[in-house]
Amino acid sequence: MEHLCFQVLSTSFFTPKPQIPVLLSPGAASIKSIHQYRYLYLKAMQDDKFSTPPCDESKVRVPHVLTVAGSDSGGGAGIQADIKACAARGVYCSTVITAVTAQNTVGVQGVNIVPEDFVAEQLRSVLSDMPPNVSILHHSTKIVLGENRHASVNWHSENPLSKSEGISPYKTALVVDPVMVSTSGHTLAGPSILDSFREELLPMADIVTPNLKEASALLGGVPLETIADMRSAAKAIHDIGPRNVLVKGGDLPASLDAVDVFYDGNDFYEFRSSRIMTPNTHGTGCTLASTVAAELAKGSQMLSAVKVAKRYVEAVLSYSKNIAIGGGCQGPMDHLLKLKSNIERRPFDPCDLFLYAVTDSRMNKKWGRSIVDAVKAAIEGGASIIQLREKEVETGDFLEAAKACLKICRVHGVPLLINDRIDVALASDADGVHIGQSDMPAHVARALLGPDKIIGVSCKTPEHAQQAWIDGADYIGSGGVYPTNTKENNKTIGLDGLKTVCVSSKLPVVAIGGIGMSNAQAVMRLGVPNLKGVAVVSALFDRECVMTETRKLLEVLKESTKIAK
Numbered sequence: 001m002e003h004l005c006f007q008v009l010s011t012s013f014f015t016p017k018p019q020i021p022v023l024l025s026p027g028a029a030s031i032k033s034i035h036q037y038r039y040l041y042l043k044a045m046q047d048d049k050f051s052t053p054p055c056d057e058s059k060v061r062v063p064h065v066l067t068v069a070g071s072d073s074g075g076g077a078g079i080q081a082d083i084k085a086c087a088a089r090g091v092y093c094s095t096v097i098t099a100v101t102a103q104n105t106v107g108v109q110g111v112n113i114v115p116e117d118f119v120a121e122q123l124r125s126v127l128s129d130m131p132p133n134v135s136i137l138h139h140s141t142k143i144v145l146g147e148n149r150h151a152s153v154n155w156h157s158e159n160p161l162s163k164s165e166g167i168s169p170y171k172t173a174l175v176v177d178p179v180m181v182s183t184s185g186h187t188l189a190g191p192s193i194l195d196s197f198r199e200e201l202l203p204m205a206d207i208v209t210p211n212l213k214e215a216s217a218l219l220g221g222v223p224l225e226t227i228a229d230m231r232s233a234a235k236a237i238h239d240i241g242p243r244n245v246l247v248k249g250g251d252l253p254a255s256l257d258a259v260d261v262f263y264d265g266n267d268f269y270e271f272r273s274s275r276i277m278t279p280n281t282h283g284t285g286c287t288l289a290s291t292v293a294a295e296l297a298k299g300s301q302m303l304s305a306v307k308v309a310k311r312y313v314e315a316v317l318s319y320s321k322n323i324a325i326g327g328g329c330q331g332p333m334d335h336l337l338k339l340k341s342n343i344e345r346r347p348f349d350p351c352d353l354f355l356y357a358v359t360d361s362r363m364n365k366k367w368g369r370s371i372v373d374a375v376k377a378a379i380e381g382g383a384s385i386i387q388l389r390e391k392e393v394e395t396g397d398f399l400e401a402a403k404a405c406l407k408i409c410r411v412h413g414v415p416l417l418i419n420d421r422i423d424v425a426l427a428s429d430a431d432g433v434h435i436g437q438s439d440m441p442a443h444v445a446r447a448l449l450g451p452d453k454i455i456g457v458s459c460k461t462p463e464h465a466q467q468a469w470i471d472g473a474d475y476i477g478s479g480g481v482y483p484t485n486t487k488e489n490n491k492t493i494g495l496d497g498l499k500t501v502c503v504s505s506k507l508p509v510v511a512i513g514g515i516g517m518s519n520a521q522a523v524m525r526l527g528v529p530n531l532k533g534v535a536v537v538s539a540l541f542d543r544e545c546v547m548t549e550t551r552k553l554l555e556v557l558k559e560s561t562k563i564a565k
């Protein structure tokens with residue numbers, strides 16, 4: 001049986017309804033299925049039964065891609081790639097499975113094609129209930145044209161919908177990514193299937209995204225070796241009927257960059273990205289098409305959708321270039337890079353607050369040391385968490401310092417927080433922030449930083465502490481326990497004030513303000529269970545040797561825990 005895998009994205013251009021992207025990604029189904037799909041889809045567009053159910057104003061509609069695709073048991077391509085790419089791009093993805101493959105990084109061990117009727121049933125299920133709410137409905141289908149590909153060759157003439165006025169199938173845009181030749185070089189479609197592909201699918205497509213080999217196959221085997229060849233190919237494929245063509249040049253010989261050529265029928269656009277040397281390229285085609293679908297689902301125009309998809313695939317490839325999944329020669333990518341970077345971070349442990357070193361730009365200047373040197377020394381001395389409190393440093397320098405400090409902190413497993421500056425924390429990917437009562441509200445910081453980053457909030461009263469909990473803080477900094485010269489006009493709350501804050505909250509607390517060798521034990525002996533440590537500036541950094549002072553303070557703190565026991 002000859003197979004032609006292709007990836008299709010369809011977008012409705014019914015006016016005044018917004019676009020509906022539909023992505024067709026690698027998988028298996030018969031040609032009949034795509035016609036059934038289009039029939040159902042078009043029906044959904046006009047039939048009351050399928051029309052969007054009422055949605056009350058308070059509910060939020062999400063962009064939705066329906067992927068009709070094959071399952072890749074290895075998780076790198078097909079349905080799995082589409083779901084992950086859509087999730088990563090913030091788009092809901094429902095699925096119709098057209099084939100189940102047994103495959104891994106070594107190869108494909110088996111394919112089990114889902115019966116056509118059951119593909120159609122899945123389509124009906126999704127389309128009838130999760131419906132053509134036209135502004136957000138997206139479909140994604142990856143199909144293999146099977147033996148019975150001729151079954152619906154005359155679909156257009158047979159299907160009354162295709163002829164009825166205003167419901168031309170051409171009003172539903174379709175993007176086709178032909179997977180005739182896989183990234184691994186396997187030919188997935190024989191020559192006889194190409195006619196049906198050219199005659200039936202390309203003319204319906206709004207974008208077709210072949211790689212070089214596929215573009216060549218579509219054009220009867222013309223050699224494609226230069227960017228000029230790619231332009232000619234894009235134009236020739238465009239002449240077959242799709243509204244837009246993206247010829248992917250990943251395999252272009254003698255090119256340092258990966259160059260893709262996009263042609264919209266009027267203009268050519270070249271997308272260049274640096275070539276990422278990695279064996280982990282399985283699923284790039286699916287991912288590109290899924291991302292185009294997802295971006296269209298969000299309302300992008302085609303050119304912007306392609307641009308964003310290119311950037312996303314490049315970022316995923318770069319992130320995944322050294323990951324090891326499976327023992328075969330072509331590994332998958334890891335689409336959820338943003339979530340992944342959060343997983344790599346060690347979760348916050350309240351015991352991290354034990355010896356909390358807070359840097360100070362004036363003190364570093366006074367002692368002629370860089371922020372990075374100050375942080376290194378504090379970590380060597382045993383600081384368990386670092387806060388960069390650099391009030392007088394330019395933003396660019398602060399960011400560079402934060403990135404450099406983060407590298408050191410990660411090596412030692414010490415969390416790095418940024419004082420006040422959510423932007424610097426985000427840009428440097430620091431572990432979190434410390435904010436005060438006059439800084440950005442903690443709930444806003446939480447919304448910006450996401451669920452994983454550490455947020456500390458300064459609290460002088462039980463009310464502050466209660467609000468910090470409500471706002472999603474991870475810990476409280478409470479002080480000034482003693483008078484301090486480091487922070488101007490700081491109100492001293494004393495040990496009693498500290499205790500009041502501690503007992504009014506379940507959040508872990510770190511004490512701050514005027515704390516050093518001479519009084520750290522008194523603070524720790526307060527004996528409230530959620531008081532986890534002391535935060536110190538001048539007693540560490542307004543000293544000649546930061547490492548020695550940190551070490552000495554650590555010993556004092558350890559002593560205090562022994563005494564407490």
Ligand SMILES: Cc1ncc(COP(=O)(O)OP(=O)(O)O)c(N)n1
Nearest residue numbers: 420434435436437458477478512535
């Ligand atoms: C651990 C810790 N606790 C309290 C503070 C003070 O924060 P804030 O009130 O925002 O004052 P500034 O540090 O921004 O001057 C802190 N930085 N760290």
Ligand SMILES: Cc1nc(C(=O)O)sc1CCOP(=O)(O)O
Nearest residue numbers: 479480484486513514536537538
């Ligand atoms: C940054 C800061 N916040 C305080 C608060 O009371 O919230 S006290 C303070 C300064 C702490 O510096 P030192 O350890 O040199 O006294």
Ligand SMILES: [Mg+2]
Nearest residue numbers: 420435436439
């Ligand atoms: Mg502040």
